[in-house]
Amino acid sequence: MDPIEVLMAEHRCIERMLKVLTVVAEQVEVEVDFDSFEKAIDFIQNFSDKFHHAKEEGEFFPLIESKGIPKESGPIAMMLQEHDIGRNYVKGLVDSLSKYKEGDKSQSTAISSNAQGFVNLLAEHIMKEDNILYPMGNQVISDQDRSSLIQRFNEIAKDAGEGVPEKYHKLVNDLEKKFNIS
Numbered sequence: 182m183d184p185i186e187v188l189m190a191e192h193r194c195i196e197r198m199l200k201v202l203t204v205v206a207e208q209v210e211v212e213v214d215f216d217s218f219e220k221a222i223d224f225i226q227n228f229s230d231k232f233h234h235a236k237e238e239g240e241f242f243p244l245i246e247s248k249g250i251p252k253e254s255g256p257i258a259m260m261l262q263e264h265d266i267g268r269n270y271v272k273g274l275v276d277s278l279s280k281y282k283e284g285d286k287s288q289s290t291a292i293s294s295n296a297q298g299f300v301n302l303l304a305e306h307i308m309k310e311d312n313i314l315y316p317m318g319n320q321v322i323s324d325q326d327r328s329s330l331i332q333r334f335n336e337i338a339k340d341a342g343e344g345v346p347e348k349y350h351k352l353v354n355d356l357e358k359k360f361n362i363s
């Protein structure tokens with residue numbers, strides 16, 4: 182399989198979780214579904230960030246930078262900045278959920294706004310990677326680079342632990358069923 186196709190397939194899974202997170206965030210004024218939020222946060226922190234972003238930030242971005250796509254400006258810089266913004270939304274979500282659990286019911290607005298901010302950011306972010314950065318990278322990497330990337334992606338998957346992608350695909354499937362999202 183092509184490494185860019187691997188990254189894009191992971192984007193499709195992340196987009197599915199974004200739909201779930203949207204539904205859970207929209208229900209905050211009625212009920213804060215801690216279990217679903219905690220599952221979504223686990224997915225975001227471990228699948229999106231530690232698993233998917235490890236491939237981008239640790240392997241793909243440095244490779245295409247070495248092929249002439251600048252890191253300090255342009256799409257790589259923007260993607261890295263957006264990864265950090267996304268992490269800040271997740272931190273805000275975790276903090277506001279914790280405060281809500283401790284009794285501060287005024288945190289419902291912060292819970293919703295952090296979740297929605299993350300969803301909106303990531304939806305645009307994925308679109309930019311799929312339609313701008315990945316095609317740019319596709320033009321500069323060789324077949325040998327692709328083979329090396331797949332090998333590194335497999336090592337990242339092995340380091341993440343057995344069954345990590347499957348675990349998070351199942352988590353998304355289960356949450357989609359729970360909220361009737363197709």
